[in-house]
Amino acid sequence: MDNKLKKSLKFSVSIAVITFVLAAIFSVISNSVMSGVVWGIGLVIVLVIVFTGVVFDMLGIAATAASEPPFHAMAAEKIPGSKEAIIIVRNADRFASFCNDVIGDISGIVSGTASAVVVIQIANTLGHSDGSSVQITLSVILTSIVAALTVGGKAVGKFLAINSSTKIIFFAARVIAWIEANLKIKILSAATKNTRKSR
Structure with a gap:
């Protein structure tokens, strides 16, 4: 088997495992938090999850659009x-895969689940039982709003990512540098190894 194919398969498997673990963690956390708050706060949480997905989608696209020379x-x-920033650009495919596919897709799934919880909370507040026409209507409305915000937000994010890729990646890189320096969390450690080997 070709060496590049082996690396690609290995990375794909590792990303799938990471996605499974993170999706499970985020789902448990969101459901736990959502069940203990009123629907208004729950709605804010849904919007935050959607915004997170949009931001990470923008980061992934910016990584593929950016070039090394400015950095x-x-x-x-x-x-x-x-x-x-140089490490991110050199590993743009992996960075984009993590941001777009892992965080982006998980945000979409979790926001859908959280939206369902909010609908139930609103329906209960209004005194309507499960399966009522009011609950179904609320579900359609909220799902449509979340979908519109997600698609619209990603469209804006793509425009910004393509036209301001250097600024966006540099900002993300500075945040990562601060986290690694102050919180001692090696976010780019694996990418650093790959970059060094490729030199």
């Missing part, structure tokens, strides 16, 4: 975040 110039001046 090399920053690295020469030892600007914080420039090295992380």
Whole structure:
């Protein structure tokens, strides 16, 4: 089997496992939080989840649209975040896969589940039982709103990602650099190894 194909399959399997674990964790957390709050706060949580998906989708696209030279110039001046930005761009396929496919898709699934919980909470508040026409109508309306915000938000995100890729990736890189320096969480450690091997 070709070496590149082996690496691709290995990465695909690891991403699938990570997605499974994160989806389970996020689903449990969201359901636990949603069950203990009023529907108004639940609706805000749904919007936050949708916004998270939109932002990560934008980051993934920006990584594939960005180029290295601007960050090399920053690295020469030892600007914080420039090295992380280079790593992101060099590993754009993996970074985009994680942002778009893992976080983006999980956000879509979790927002759908959370929306269903909000619908039930609103229906109960209005005194309507499960399966009532009011609950069905609420479900259709809320699902449509979430879908519209997701698609519309990603459309705007794509435009920004393509036209401001350098600024977006540099901002993300600075956030990652801060997290790695202050919280000691090595977000780009695996990517760093791959980058060093490819030099």
